[in-house]
Amino acid sequence: MAACTRRDFLRAGAGAAALVAGTGLRAGGAEPPGPAGPRAVASGNGLRATDKAVEVLRAGGGPLDAVIAGVNIVEDDPEDMSVGYGGLPNEDGVVELDASVMDGPTHGAGAVASLRNIKNPSRVARLVMERTSHVLLVGPGALKFALAHGFEEEDLLTDKSRAAWLRWKETLSDRDNWVPAKAESLPEQLRSVLSTHGTINCLAIDASGRLAGVTTTSGLAWKLAGRVGDSPIIGAGLYVDNEIGAAGSTGLGEANLRTCASFRIVDAMGRGATPEQACLQVLEAVAAKAKRWPGLCDAEGRPSFGLEFYALNKKGEFGGAGFFEGGRYAVHDGSENKLREAAYLYKRRPAR
Ligand code: ASP
Numbered sequence: 001m002a003a004c005t006r007r008d009f010l011r012a013g014a015g016a017a018a019l020v021a022g023t024g025l026r027a028g029g030a031e032p033p034g035p036a037g038p039r040a041v042a043s044g045n046g047l048r049a050t051d052k053a054v055e056v057l058r059a060g061g062g063p064l065d066a067v068i069a070g071v072n073i074v075e076d077d078p079e080d081m082s083v084g085y086g087g088l089p090n091e092d093g094v095v096e097l098d099a100s101v102m103d104g105p106t107h108g109a110g111a112v113a114s115l116r117n118i119k120n121p122s123r124v125a126r127l128v129m130e131r132t133s134h135v136l137l138v139g140p141g142a143l144k145f146a147l148a149h150g151f152e153e154e155d156l157l158t159d160k161s162r163a164a165w166l167r168w169k170e171t172l173s174d175r176d177n178w179v180p181a182k183a184e185s186l187p188e189q190l191r192s193v194l195s196t197h198g199t200i201n202c203l204a205i206d207a208s209g210r211l212a213g214v215t216t217t218s219g220l221a222w223k224l225a226g227r228v229g230d231s232p233i234i235g236a237g238l239y240v241d242n243e244i245g246a247a248g249s250t251g252l253g254e255a256n257l258r259t260c261a262s263f264r265i266v267d268a269m270g271r272g273a274t275p276e277q278a279c280l281q282v283l284e285a286v287a288a289k290a291k292r293w294p295g296l297c298d299a300e301g302r303p304s305f306g307l308e309f310y311a312l313n314k315k316g317e318f319g320g321a322g323f324f325e326g327g328r329y330a331v332h333d334g335s336e337n338k339l340r341e342a343a344y345l346y347k348r349r350p351a352r
Contacts, residue, residue, distance in 0.1 A: 036316035037063075037205035040070065042330040043250045043310060045080055046200050047339060048073045050332040053204045063212035064103045067202040068122050071216050074200045075120050078158045082198020085119040086158040087218025090225050093165045095156035097121040098219055098232040101129060104211035104242030109135050111232035112142040114225075117153040122216040124151065125232070136232060156218075163187075168222055199231055201238065201248030203312040211312065213238050213246040220253065229253025235263035244270040245313035247278070251322070252305040255296065259286045265311050275311035276319025276343050282309060283321055283345055302346055319343065 038057035040050040049070030056066035075084025082088065089095045099121035100111035110129025113136065115121045124146045128137050137145050147153070157165075170180035199217035215237040219229045230253035231237035237253070239262035240246040247265035249256050256262075261282050268278035290296050290303040298304045308322035310329055320329030320342040327342035 036209045036314060037207050037334065038066075038332075039312065039316050039318065039334050040066065040202060040204040040330075040332045041310050041312045041318045041320070042070065042202040043200050043248075043308065044328040044330060044339060044342075045074060045082070045198065046070065046202055046330040047337060049200060049202045050330045051337045053202060054332040054334065054337070057204060057206050063204045063206050063210050064101060064126065064214075066204045066206075067212050067214045068101065068126060070202045070204075071122050071200050071214050072120055075122065075216055078160070080198070080200075081161055081164070082218055083200050083216055084121070084218065085154075085156050086161050087156060088161050088221035089157055089165050089218070090221075090223045090227070091169075092225055093157065093162065093169075094225065095161070095218055096223075096225070096227075097156070097217065098229055098237075099125045099214065099216035100232045100234055100238045101125045101214045102212065102234060102238055102240040102246070103129065104240045104246065107240075107242065109234045111136045111234060112146075113138040113228040113232040115139070115142045115146065117143065117156060118146045118151045119154060119156055120151075122214050124149070125214070125216075135234065138228070139226070165222070199229075199237075199250040201231075201250055201310050203240075203246040203248055203310060203318075205246075205312055205314075205316055209242075209314055211240050211242050211246045211314070213240045213248050215248045215250075217250075230256035230261075233257060235260050237262060239263045239266045241266050241270070243314065245275065245311060247275075247309060247311040249307065249309050251307035252296075255286055255290065255293075255303070255305060255307050258293075259289060261286065261307075261309060265309055269311065269313050274319060275313050275317050276321060279309035279311050279319050279321035280343055280345065283307065283323060287323065287345060308342065321345075324348070 040053035053066035053070035078086030096114045098113045102109045108129045110125045170178040201215040203213040215231040217231040247262040265278045310320045312318045325344045328339040
């Protein structure tokens with residue numbers, strides 16, 4: 001496996017080294033004047049979530065109310081096939097959801113993993129935080145807990161997500177007895193197997209500087225039953241420190257689980273990095289480790305997977321970054337709600 005060279009890093013516009021030193025381009029980050037919030041930041045699929053979060057904050061809701069109300073829109077939406085209802089299932093065709101929440105003022109955290117049949121795992125994660133002395137419940141225990149709190153079970157597999165799973169299963173091997181439908185007879189979006197991952201992370205700050213965050217996902221599509229990604233792991237898919245800021249992640253959970261990215265981003269902000277610089281610093285650190293991960297690095301030693309970070313600090317400054325050019329993240333800065341360009345380390349996606 002070839003080693004990553006500094007040249008690769010420096011190829012990205014002003015270059016990651018300059019960014020980390022605080023002199024380079026700011027893709028989408030901002031240093032707003034005035035009070036820190038209300039503001040909300042989310043992954044690229046979270047524009048409706050940031051809008052809702054700021055609406056809730058303006059109506060007097062707390063930051064945790066705000067981010068959960070925001071992501072509930074996406075969890076409930078069958079068209080988003082990476083989160084909640086309609087999320088792509090595991091290899092057995094069963095949707096298993098992961099989510100975490102963190103509340104800045106109390107430094108409370110709650111999470112669920114491998115939760116089946118409940119479309120709003122973020123709300124169950126909040127109850128784990130508020131109504132147990134635990135932080136993380138998984139599988140049947142998480143379901144039992146949700147049912148005890150009155151959540152209703154429902155089949156989370158939509159016709160579309162089932163068809164995508166069937167397509168994946170039928171095209172997996174020519175050494176089994178599954179025969180794929182002819183490509184021409186398939187709806188356009190199923191001709192090739194759909195994108196296999198996605199998640200929503202949403203972070204918010206209110207006018208008095210109180211922070212909260214949530215990350216919710218159906219995880220990696222076609223995963224082994226019981227696989228848990230980074231999203232429900234505090235410090236990996238989400239971390240909030242009310243004195244410093246909040247960070248969250250989307251992308252390949254296994255890469256994040258090995259590097260504890262969200263905690264490190266918040267820690268970097270605590271040592272003076274802007275949100276965007278902190279995201280880029282930790283991306284660099286993950287890229288350096290990825291050189292040792294067979295199958296997760298291209299011939300030039302660059303990561304061959306996606307990982308994106310989002311961060312919001314105590315002052316209301318925000319940033320988002322991924323390995324590759326072209327990423328977007330959602331920001332409501334208190335006056336407008338829009339997608340912004342994410343900062344990045346690499347100019348082009350590696351050919352696969
Ligand atoms: N981070 C999620 C997971 O690994 C998936 C994603 O964001 O694409 O479960």
